[in-house]
Amino acid sequence: MKKLPNNNQFTHKYCDRFSSTLVVDGKYFKVKGEKYGYCLLWGVDYFKHDIPVITIAPSENYQTWARYFSYFRLLSHHPTLLVCxxxxxxxxxxxxxxxxxxxxxxxxxxxxxxxxxxxTRSDTTYIPFMKRIETIINSSHKLSLENYNSWLQALWRDYHHDQVCLEVMATIQRYKPELxxxxxxxxxxxxxxxxxxxNGHLQARLTSIQSFESVNYxxxxxxxxxxxxxxxKWTGCTGKFKKLNGTRGVDQTKKYDVVLPTYF
Incomplete structure (x- = not known):
């Protein structure tokens, strides 16, 4: 492992064809002697299925995420859309x-x-209200702006008498740009x-390790x-990503004029 290049430096040297969309998250793991563990800050290029940048940090906070995103500036890559x-x-x-x-x-x-x-997990009072929200904020379909506003107006018409519902609808309206x-x-x-x-695939590996001996390791x-x-190589990709089966993420982002070194 010591002979492998740093992932971020590898990306800087060999990759420059990133897509517009980055999906990020933090994954905590155990380290001996560290009460709260450490966190892997990472993200996947959504359309290329590659992992250009990672950071290891004691926790998720503004400073650690700012450091993570700073690497993309070194790559001269500014994502258009961040999903988190x-x-x-x-x-x-x-x-x-x-x-x-x-x-x-x-x-x-x-x-x-x-x-x-x-x-709603313990009280049924607002389950019908929540189900209405789930028809509006539904990842299986993208409502047009007209329908989105219309359905929210109908929700307000039916529930504006309830203060709790009003607060929830105000939250939805406040988040509209991010939704x-x-x-x-x-x-x-x-x-x-x-x-x-x-994260799930990584957790399966971490379960067998239980805890790292040190942060450096x-x-x-x-x-x-x-x-x-x-x-x-990716396998099991379906739908719009079916074409990526049999390809490697790094092949999707590598510079056109480079030959990738062999490490594995």
């Missing part, structure tokens, strides 16, 4: 590094936050399932893991 959960630090850091970036809040995370506030940031970007994602899938291992993932 409703983590304030991610959004603030992204906007500080890319003032023009559009941020798409994951529909699933946003709705889960509403469910918690409405306590419709995808507009104008063909086939843009509404949820973070791609990076969450990568964690950096080496995770750097190697990500490079290996980039060099591995």
């Amino acid at each position: 959960d409703d983590h304030v630090a991610i959004k603030m850091a992204a906007r500080s590094r890319f003032p023009e970036v559009r941020i798409q809040t994951c529909f699933n995370h946003f709705k889960e936050g509403l469910r918690r506030n409405l306590r 419709r940031a995808y507009e104008g970007i063909k086939q843009a994602p509404l949820i973070t399932n791609m990076i969450e899938g990568l 964690a950096r080496l291992w995770l750097n190697g893991y990500v490079l290996k993932r980039r060099y591995s």
Whole structure:
């Protein structure tokens, strides 16, 4: 693992064909002697299925995410659309590094936050109201702006007498730019399932490790893991990504005039 290049330096040297859309998340892991563990900050290029940048940090906060996004400036790449959960630090850091970036809040995370506030897991009072919201904020279809506004108006008509519902509808209205940031970007994602899938694969490996002996070893291992993932051919891609089966993520982003070195 020590002979492998740093993932971010590798990207800087060999890759420059990134797409418009980046999906990011943080994945915590255990380190011996570190009470709260450490976090892998990473993201996947949505249309290219590559992982250009990673950062290892003690936690997710504005400073650590700002450092993560700063690497993209070194790559001269400014994503047009960033898809993430409703983590304030991610959004603030992204906007500080890319003032023009559009941020798409994951529909699933946003709705889960509403469910918690409405306590629909333990109280049935607002389940019908929440189901109405789920027809509007639905990742399986993208409503036109006209229909979106019309359905929200109908929701207000039916529930404006309830103060709790009014507060939720005010939240939805406040988040409107982040719930419709995808507009104008063909086939843009509404949820973070791609990076969450990568989190799941990583967790399966981390379960067998249980805990890293040190932060330095964690950096080496995770750097190697990500490079290996980039060099591995994708399988099981469906729908619009079916064409990526049998290809490697790094082949989608590498510079046209370079030959990639062999590491694995």
